Amino acid sequence: MSEALRQEDLVKSACGKRHAADSMFLRGFSDLVESVVDIVNQRTEYVESGILERLAEPDRVVSFRIVWLDDAGEVQVNRGYRVQHSNAIGPYKGGLRFAPSVEEGILRRLAFEQTLKNALTGLPMGGAKGGADFDPKDRSKAEIMRFCQAFITELHKEIGPHRDIPAGDIGVGEREIGYMFGQYKRITETFSGVMTGKGLEFGGSCLRREATGFGVIYFLEAMLKHRGEAIDGRSAAISGAGNVATHAAKRFAQTGGKVLTLSDSRGFLHVPEGLSEEWIDQIVAAHDDPGFRLETMAAKVGGSWHPGDTPWRVACDIALPCATENEINAAAVASLVDNGCTIVVEGANLPLTTEAREAVRAAGLLYGPGKVANIGGVAMSGLELSQNAARLHWSEEDLAQDLRRIIEEAHTLCVAHGGDDKQPDYERGANRASFIRVAEAMTAFGIL
Numbered sequence: 045m046s047e048a049l050r051q052e053d054l055v056k057s058a059c060g061k062r063h064a065a066d067s068m069f070l071r072g073f074s075d076l077v078e079s080v081v082d083i084v085n086q087r088t089e090y091v092e093s094g095i096l097e098r099l100a101e102p103d104r105v106v107s108f109r110i111v112w113l114d115d116a117g118e119v120q121v122n123r124g125y126r127v128q129h130s131n132a133i134g135p136y137k138g139g140l141r142f143a144p145s146v147e148e149g150i151l152r153r154l155a156f157e158q159t160l161k162n163a164l165t166g167l168p169m170g171g172a173k174g175g176a177d178f179d180p181k182d183r184s185k186a187e188i189m190r191f192c193q194a195f196i197t198e199l200h201k202e203i204g205p206h207r208d209i210p211a212g213d214i215g216v217g218e219r220e221i222g223y224m225f226g227q228y229k230r231i232t233e234t235f236s237g238v239m240t241g242k243g244l245e246f247g248g249s250c251l252r253r254e255a256t257g258f259g260v261i262y263f264l265e266a267m268l269k270h271r272g273e274a275i276d277g278r279s280a281a282i283s284g285a286g287n288v289a290t291h292a293a294k295r296f297a298q299t300g301g302k303v304l305t306l307s308d309s310r311g312f313l314h315v316p317e318g319l320s321e322e323w324i325d326q327i328v329a330a331h332d333d334p335g336f337r338l339e340t341m342a343a344k345v346g347g348s349w350h351p352g353d354t355p356w357r358v359a360c361d362i363a364l365p366c367a368t369e370n371e372i373n374a375a376a377v378a379s380l381v382d383n384g385c386t387i388v389v390e391g392a393n394l395p396l397t398t399e400a401r402e403a404v405r406a407a408g409l410l411y412g413p414g415k416v417a418n419i420g421g422v423a424m425s426g427l428e429l430s431q432n433a434a435r436l437h438w439s440e441e442d443l444a445q446d447l448r449r450i451i452e453e454a455h456t457l458c459v460a461h462g463g464d465d466k467q468p469d470y471e472r473g474a475n476r477a478s479f480i481r482v483a484e485a486m487t488a489f490g491i492l
């Protein structure tokens with residue numbers, strides 16, 4: 045190649061006009077290109093075979109209507125989606141989200157991120173994401189079951205154990221996966237590993253429930269160990285009170301850390317003395333109860349409730365955003381820094397706004413991006429698939445070791461690609477390592 049291509053040229057030629065209005069996707073794609081521009085310039089095959097152009101466009105976007113009856117017998121209509129981004133290194137894999145905010149744009153971005161994330165697990169999984177604009181909050185169990193069945197009646201045509209394997213995400217846990225798996229089984233008359241996050245009685249894996257949150261803390265531990273440090277005695281502000289947040293909190297407490305906060309969409313719980321593991325277990329157990337409110341825990345755990353507020357003004361050593369995207373803005377980063385926070389590790393997908401990420405970098409914080417820090421969930425999903433394919437059930441001890449190994453290997457990869465000093469650029473490292481893996485596979489297939 046005579047002249048080096050610049051980041052802007054690469055983004056423009058890959059995305060053209062197609063994504064001009066899709067700022068969320070463009071941002072993620074530009075970040076990837078920024079990290080890999082020199083690699084692309086060195087590997088003419090990547091340019092010749094249009095790797096970036098192909099990665100800028102998901103393989104398939106399926107959108108469908110979901111019709112179901114609520115408890116009053118009224119017809120309800122929702123929209124469902126599945127974005128299958130890439131199956132270059134394995135069948136499409138990624139969660140399903142049920143939340144009113146679900147629309148195609150966010151799922152396109154998350155599916156793209158999932159392709160990169162899954163490549164870092166070292167397991168053969170491509171990337172996808174899906175869901176529906178259904179709000180499970182304040183819905184009865186029977187309504188949730190009917191919605192899940194109607195959703196899978198539409199989606200079953202697009203998924204399969206060698207094709208696309210969904211799992212949970214916001215608003216979708218073990219109970220919803222159970223309803224959807226049951227309906228898939230009924231329609232297709234097959235019993236297969238078509239979904240992960242299943243109950244233990246029908247092919248689920250030990251530790252899938254815990255894996256994302258535990259994995260976040262394993263990754264944090266690897267980052268600290270790389271600097272000769274450890275969690276012991278440090279404090280964390282954690283957002284969310286769902287699957288990822290509560291299991292991150294549990295593992296952080298088990299490792300000798302002090303969990304100062306949890307939160308939900310109504311406010312945050314502050315416990316200056318630290319939440320004990322026992323209380324965290326009670327929150328885990330209560331989370332799926334209809335009508336559970338984190339607020340009700342405040343008096344019991346000796347903490348205070350802060351309605352309409354987020355945890356980022358609490359003095360802490362470490363911030364672990366584990367709720368949802370864009371939950372930390374630049375002002376929140378400033379407040380964290382002012383209050384002594386030096387580390388941010390993402391349990392949620394994309395919890396920092398672009399400005400917040402810039403502020404984190406400018407302040408020199410140690411930063412673990414979700415695309416590698418939260419791989420634990422999908423990694424355990426990959427191990428669930430292996431167990432289903434082999435018709436085996438592995439022990440919790442073996443799986444815990446596998447999870448730890450996968451995360452430590454991903455950490456090592458990010459360090460190798462992100463600058464091997466005490467504070468590697470984990471985002472750059474993650475982007476480069478996953479891009480090479482996916483691009484090599486795509487190149488091997490020829491132009492398709």
Ligand SMILES: NC(=O)C1=CN([C@@H]2O[C@H](COP(=O)(O)OP(=O)(O)OC[C@H]3O[C@@H](n4cnc5c(N)ncnc54)[C@H](OP(=O)(O)O)[C@@H]3O)[C@@H](O)[C@H]2O)C=CC1
Pocket residue numbers: 212213214215216256284285286287288289307308309310366367368369371391392393394418421422
């Ligand atoms: N589950 C998994 O295995 C994985 C999940 N992730 C990511 O982790 C994050 C959390 O997922 P998960 O724990 O599974 O989801 P859950 O549905 O179990 O929990 C989500 C939590 O976040 C809170 N929340 C949601 N939206 C908001 C908001 N706008 N403001 C404040 N709080 C909010 C919810 O509060 P409320 O109940 O009040 O809405 C709830 O406490 C997501 O970004 C997800 O994509 C990443 C990797 C794997």
Ligand SMILES: O=C(O)CCC(=O)C(=O)O
Pocket residue numbers: 137138139140158161209210211212213240393418419421422423425
């Ligand atoms: O377990 C999975 O397949 C997907 C988990 C997920 O949605 C994620 O990693 O964001």
